[in-house]
Amino acid sequence: MSDASQDDSSVLGKRERGEDEPNGMSDEIGPPPADVNQDESDEDVGPMPMPAGAPGTTKKKRKVLPHERVYLEHLPSADQYYKSFMHRDALNFCVMTKTGFLITTSVDGHLKLWKKQDTGIEFVKHFRAHSSPIVGVSASADGQLFASISEDGSAKVFDVMNFDMINMFNLDYRPVACCYVHKRGQAQGLLAMRSSDQGSGTIRIYDARGDGKPLAVVDKLHRYPVHLMAYSDRFDTVISADENGFVEFWEPTEPFELPKKVPGMWKYKSTTDLYEFKKTKSVPTCITLSPDSSSFVTFSLPDRFIRIFSFITGKMTRKYDESLTAIQEMQQAGTTAYRVDDMEFGRRLALERELELPEADGRIPAMWSNAIWDESGAFVIYPTLLGIKVVNTVTNKVVRLMGKDEAVRFMNLALYQGAPAKKGFTTLAMAASANPILANKEARDPTLFCTGYKKQRFFLFTRSEPEDSKVSDRDVFNEKPTREEQSIATATITNKGGPSPLASSAVIHTTVGDIHIRLFPKQAPKAVENFVGHARSGYFEGVIFHRVIAKFMIQTGDPLGDGTGGTSIWGRDFEDEFSDDLRHDRPYTVSMANAGPNTNGSQFFITTTATPWLDKKHSIFGRVFSGLEVVHEIENVKVNKMEKPLEDIKIVNIDVD
Structure with a gap:
């Protein structure tokens, strides 16, 4: 991979306030996008295309496959x-x-x-x-x-x-x-x-x-x-x-x-x-x-x-x-x-x-x-x-x-x-x-x-x-597990303990609509507890979506609104929680933003496409099941060079259940 690709979007580092970065860019808390667009010069360099109507410009008829x-x-x-x-x-x-x-x-x-x-x-x-x-x-x-x-x-x-x-x-x-x-x-x-x-x-x-x-x-x-x-x-x-x-x-x-x-x-x-x-x-x-x-x-x-x-x-x-x-x-x-x-x-x-x-x-x-x-x-x-x-x-x-x-x-x-x-003989009544x-x-x-x-x-x-x-x-288990798989599963169940008393769903009320999330307290108990705690205390009220990248994700949860702030309900960073049951294999996945391993605070993001390269890097604690159009409306807003929306989109409050 070339050095040119190592810009801010591919660095999982927490941004220091006031610290200058090359090209006016800064490190942020959050996932690296799959593609980074770079500005190009408007000037044309190189040979110009042949003028219309010049000899040899007759286009060949494109082949078409009927039906x-x-x-x-x-x-x-x-x-x-x-x-x-x-x-x-x-x-x-x-x-x-x-x-x-x-x-x-x-x-x-x-x-x-x-x-x-x-x-x-x-x-x-x-x-x-x-x-x-x-x-x-x-x-x-x-x-x-x-x-x-x-x-x-x-x-x-x-x-x-x-x-x-x-x-x-x-x-x-x-x-x-x-x-x-x-x-x-x-x-x-x-x-x-x-x-x-x-x-x-x-x-x-x-x-x-x-x-x-x-x-x-x-x-x-x-x-x-x-x-x-x-x-x-x-x-x-x-x-x-x-x-x-x-x-x-x-x-x-x-x-x-x-x-x-x-x-x-x-x-x-x-x-x-x-x-x-x-x-x-x-x-x-x-x-x-x-x-x-x-x-x-x-x-x-x-x-x-x-x-x-x-x-x-x-x-x-x-x-x-x-x-x-x-x-x-x-x-x-x-x-x-x-x-x-x-x-x-x-x-x-x-x-x-x-x-x-x-x-x-x-x-x-x-x-x-x-x-x-x-x-x-x-x-x-x-x-x-x-x-x-x-x-x-x-x-x-x-x-x-x-x-x-x-x-x-x-x-x-x-x-x-x-x-x-x-289906055999079809009557007029059957057809109608x-x-x-x-x-x-x-x-x-x-x-x-x-x-x-x-x-x-x-x-x-x-x-x-x-x-x-x-x-x-979608992954059907039609084979009996081996002894090794059984021992691993037993150990996993033992570690998980009894049922979680945490909330199982939440509704993020934003200035453009509601986003309904299904939470995963068994797979990510600390991330869910942190999210629910902040939601009930009103921590997220008025917080903006500070980082939006089309065809990738929308990020929020920073009370400072610039990607540098936010702490957990415990006042310190908490560890990552990865589960084999949850992957970034589909859009609308809700995950913790971080600045590296075990640096989770309050910021989180919602993906708008499958992002498999984020597996084992960001803790998944939820998935959007309703309000998908709201997610895409936020995804498609105009942003500046820092990927921040030109017009603020805020979280009004979050209801948990």
Whole structure:
């Protein structure tokens, strides 16, 4: 992080009265904002733009995706994940089948089946499938079969519709990739697997319901170990990639060559862009075909590029640079899809570098990342440092960025866009009744399922934001706690003691309206006691909101009105109170302002957006549940260079209950 970013807003120091600071700025009590605007000169320096009407100024017609709004209505749109569910260990894969089943796997070899419901998902079955980490999974084109392979040399085959494991192989090698390579409705389920114990690119094809003996061996396609395969049901073609960056197309039947029955299919690789990975010395980590198999998208390492290729011509049609260098330059220039605070950006950048480091088992965590398509084939969805991007491949624009404020690095994605439930015959009276039950049957519930780096949970993004009153309910505890977790919880309960007699809510009456706050006396007893004590004594009456930063927070509680004053009800600073139950993961969080660790007095602030970089730095003791419009009205007032409103906004008094 550059030295230029170390201004007053990033310093948690208490301001000394009368002390001069560089640039007329002073240290304050309060949280650092995520972005600091700096004044720019009004003078233009550099070349002037070409005059209007000059030769060469004719603008190209922008490409437009017809019915884009309709497509976007069938995609998740929430900024925050709606629910999350647990495994006992970190997850690595999530797969959505054509039959509406979600399958999640974790590194401890466990596998879970979930069924998509009209709203949300329902747990179906849990398999302790492998004794070693799962390294590869595949679902058949018709969604009837699913396979998983493990480092212990085992392969398991599942009948998805009947929730049953129907076959298992004990291989004499360690597999690293698997893929179903049979068409829909084909009686024999063909499963292709590749070994890591050989220096060659040999691929073996098995009958998924057979005895574990290979039906065919493909050993003339690749000279280097194959680590990735994808199958096109429409063209009956397999796309495979090896660890040296070579990509091959082949039919899963003898003689395992480039398909000749596909109209317009390329014949010579020299006419395609499939050498792109070899040229850039990169390796694809995923190959995902569009719903109609007309295109496929890849993500590659170490260059971190998203590439889209035409299946028929092999030409590269789109390329998006997601490299760390590019993101750093855009962050510095302020042209990213979402501007992140410099400290938070540095943390995320360090995490991205960690993703490229091999783990103890030799696997690189970034290899779990993938890119997927929506049902229209017009949008590509993939996880990045900034969040989950939804890119319109026709207009080349990021149309959505989900999870940008979540403290999770999302990795492996799966998308559900199923059709609404059939409601049968509709009468004229039913159509005119505006019955919400009937309307719900026609409503879709598009859901994006995501794993997270080193997370024992998978996350669901829908078109609904999590309810603020039920924030703790969005993380479902569907697994029994371990002995270690039980001991920690017991110790925590013992330390908390009995129920708190403190107030549980408060109403801040201001000159522009009322703000209703729900207090957390169990998680932050001292902060709540201090706030309630000051409120009942009239300490806050007439106090102004002295620091207001749009899209960040509003701060008050200083009787001096300049950010330098205020004491606790005990006449001294009191310690911080941090709880794992409360995070700055959403707006309207009420926290103590401070000048460093354990320096809480009387000042507090209300956030207007998610501010995860403040976790474990500022004590959360409340959350606004009503009067949100008042918070935003204060947030949007005009302020001076010291971030103080030009017109005073005062606290009239505070009622507590």
